[in-house]
Amino acid sequence: AIRDNDTAARIIGIPVLKTKLLAFAISSFIIGVAGVIWAFAYLRTVEPAGFDLDRSFQILFIIIIGGLASIRGAFLGAALIVVFPLVLSRLGGFLLGDLFDSGVLDMSQRIVLGALIILF
Numbered sequence: 638a639i640r641d642n643d644t645a646a647r648i649i650g651i652p653v654l655k656t657k658l659l660a661f662a663i664s665s666f667i668i669g670v671a672g673v674i675w676a677f678a679y680l681r682t683v684e685p686a687g688f689d690l691d692r693s694f695q696i697l698f699i700i701i702i703g704g705l706a707s708i709r710g711a712f713l714g715a716a717l718i719v720v721f722p723l724v725l726s727r728l729g730g731f732l733l734g735d736l737f738d739s740g741v742l743d744m745s746q747r748i749v750l751g752a753l754i755i756l757f
């Protein structure tokens with residue numbers, strides 16, 4: 638009720654500010670735990686180089702492409718940002734591997750992802 642209509646929630650007696658702060662705290666805790674699990678499961682160590690600017694932009698682009706309104710959109714945005722470069726590198730290496738070097742293929746991936754971000 639609070640996400641859709643603050644006024645209606647306030648009228649039926651729900652403390653809006655307190656509930657929003659509680660939802661923010663719970664979601665922040667869950668994201669913090671997910672970050673810890675990601676750091677130790679994926680990286681096996683925690684160091685500043687493990688979370689660079691590219692990773693920050695990947696997370697931002699997942700949110701931009703997937704949207705904030707649905708969980709399904711977040712999963713689709715994550716799949717697109719993570720899987721799409723892998724598919725482009727395999728497909729580009731298979732189809733255009735003899736014509737271009739890996740640097741050109743890497744930049745073409747960034748161009749395609751940039752175009753997708755502009756479209757969304």
